[in-house]
Amino acid sequence: MTTYSGTNEFEGATFVQASFKGAALRFSDVSGVTMRGVDVDGLDIDSHDLFFGSLLVNGVDVVPLVDAELNRQFPGRELQKSQTPEGLREGWVAVQAAWQTTVADTPSDLVDAHVEGEWSLAQTLRHLVLATDAWLRGGILRVQQPFHEIGQIFTGAGEMGFDMSVFRADPPSYDEVLAVRAERQQQVTDFLATATAELLAEERENPWGGGDWHPSVGDCVRVILEEEWAHLRYVRRDLALLRPATAP
Numbered sequence: 001m002t003t004y005s006g007t008n009e010f011e012g013a014t015f016v017q018a019s020f021k022g023a024a025l026r027f028s029d030v031s032g033v034t035m036r037g038v039d040v041d042g043l044d045i046d047s048h049d050l051f052f053g054s055l056l057v058n059g060v061d062v063v064p065l066v067d068a069e070l071n072r073q074f075p076g077r078e079l080q081k082s083q084t085p086e087g088l089r090e091g092w093v094a095v096q097a098a099w100q101t102t103v104a105d106t107p108s109d110l111v112d113a114h115v116e117g118e119w120s121l122a123q124t125l126r127h128l129v130l131a132t133d134a135w136l137r138g139g140i141l142r143v144q145q146p147f148h149e150i151g152q153i154f155t156g157a158g159e160m161g162f163d164m165s166v167f168r169a170d171p172p173s174y175d176e177v178l179a180v181r182a183e184r185q186q187q188v189t190d191f192l193a194t195a196t197a198e199l200l201a202e203e204r205e206n207p208w209g210g211g212d213w214h215p216s217v218g219d220c221v222r223v224i225l226e227e228e229w230a231h232l233r234y235v236r237r238d239l240a241l242l243r244p245a246t247a248p
Contacts (some may be wrong), residue, residue, distance in 0.1 A: 126152035
């Protein structure tokens with residue numbers, strides 16, 4: 001299969017009676033794409049940015065419908081948008097309980113298994129360590145070098161100029177991942193325990209830099225919650241695919 005990477009040659013193009021059956025698009029911009037008279041049976045779209053825009057299907061914006069269904073599937077997810085300390089604390093408790101169940105229910109032979117192109121459970125937990133480090137330790141607490149060495153950085157960070165020397169080259173053991181993850185979870189719990197509405201309203205710098213966005217402390221907490229719920233969904237999706245493949 002031919003791979004097109006880092007190209008913009010298809011921008012504004014028109015495809016007529018073309019077949020994209022079985023094609024895969026990753027980290028690509030498909031905003032503003034118009035499809036008419038197309039066969040979409042089995043079309044699978046997964047976008048963390050879905051909830052920041054619209055997606056029209058037969059003239060209906062399905063984003064609110066998807067958001068509501070995910071809230072039904074993941075009780076407490078709706079609290080990721082909370083504007084109060086109490087709501088954010090409740091949302092944090094809910095997502096941590098959901099994660100505890102998923103981690104406890106995953107057999108040891110699947111913690112490092114992954115679907116092609118996706119992270120394993122162990123890698124996902126390492127990424128959540130990174131997310132907590134960025135938004136709590138870096139964004140809110142303004143720690144100069146907030147990152148733990150086992151953090152799982154996002155794809156393309158090196159090309160963006162991020163200092164990759166912060167992170168260890170050799171993968172940590174799963175026990176170490178769980179230990180560091182527990183430390184970071186406790187740090188969020190401790191912070192939220194005393195957070196006030198006044199503190200949540202304070203302005204901070206974007207820990208990833210760039211742009212004109214200056215998030216509030218509350219915004220930083222909400223990003224942490226969004227990361228937790230999104231990656232929980234990814235992991236549960238992938239584990240559901242991996243379990244039949246590994247069952248006797």
